[in-house]
Amino acid sequence: MISPIRESAVIEMSGATFVIKSMNADLQDIVLRGKGGVERTVDYSQFYNGLAAGTIRIPGHSPQRTQKSWRPREYAEAVFRSDLVKLFESDRYYKAGIEEQKTLSETLARQHGKKVPSAKTIKSYQRKYARGGFDSLLPDFSSRGGAGWANKLEQKLLAKEMILQIYATDDKINITSITLLINDKLRDHLDVNGKPQRISSKTVSRIIHELPRELVLCGRVDAKTYRLASRQAVNAFNVEYAFQLMQVDAKTIDQYVIDEFGNRYTQITLYSMVCSRTGYPVGIFVTPGAPSEYTLLKLFEFFFSPKDDDFKARFGIDSQWPAPCGIAQVLLDNASENAGGVALEIVRDLGIEIHYARANRGDDKPFVESLFKTLEQRLFKRMPGAKKSSEPLAGVS
Structure with a gap:
């Protein structure tokens, strides 16, 4: 699009x-x-x-439902293809000689770290771009492949066995070491060309992260170290620019509160939206009672509302709040209010792709959880009406 x-x-x-x-x-x-x-x-x-x-x-424009997502490598390839199309359709390239045309295309390819495709391939890019624009140039690398894993079945089984026997029981063995041990065992196994079979450290790492967590927690690493490695392993978004991925979560504020109408509450809920690229909170909404589908929609309404002088006057702020813009992806937890049909339909109709964090894994949303912890320690506990029910009583261990 x-x-x-x-x-x-x-x-x-x-x-x-x-x-x-x-x-x-x-x-x-x-x-x-x-x-x-x-x-x-x-x-x-x-x-x-x-x-x-x-x-x-914008006359004739309305938000379109999200259709396709891409990985950073796929996006980089699409940018290269679109730059090729623009170069081949430019006046400078059209008026240049054959040698200069070759130099221009090779220079562009070097800038992107790629090779110049054939003329037939570039013509196919031009046809795709004319029909569907930039999105039509996005490759789908995830659907590619073939019999690679099928041919590595024997190596994979041996690697899994040695990981369970050695890597999962000895914290002095790292991924490089276990990869060397596995390849040493594979010396007697020859491929179709008569060469010893091998397995890469990346493949070994993928096998390790596919194993159940309990298999490595016992003898290999402590829980804190494992959670750190796991957090790094599941960070598959590779956020490259602001507003690409927004982390959304809710927190119960343990306070006695009276609103402007005199209504009393013993619990309120804070919703927050934090940018994964910058770690900056761009959406905040506070509501009495428990989290709900309605309050999730109010958070998005807050984000997409104009941040003009009326906004500043309404909330009594002087600083410049980030202006509303398009969101590519949003990361939610597995709470029931985040699975409501109405909320999800509205979010998808805005062109936003929805992802979910793993159950009971706050480290999948580190920025929003860090914001909640900072507010809890430095603000909520010091505010009038704070119940401090999470703190132990004096003299009680």
């Missing part, structure tokens, strides 16, 4: 029609050109706040 916010796109603002002339990411400015050549410069935050408030509209 081609982004509607791009150069040459048409927008409507204050009843007038403008065309986006340029978008300067370094200066955070968007230059608009109107009828008669009139130009107007708008700040990024002002532009996105206007979109959220409805004062800026």
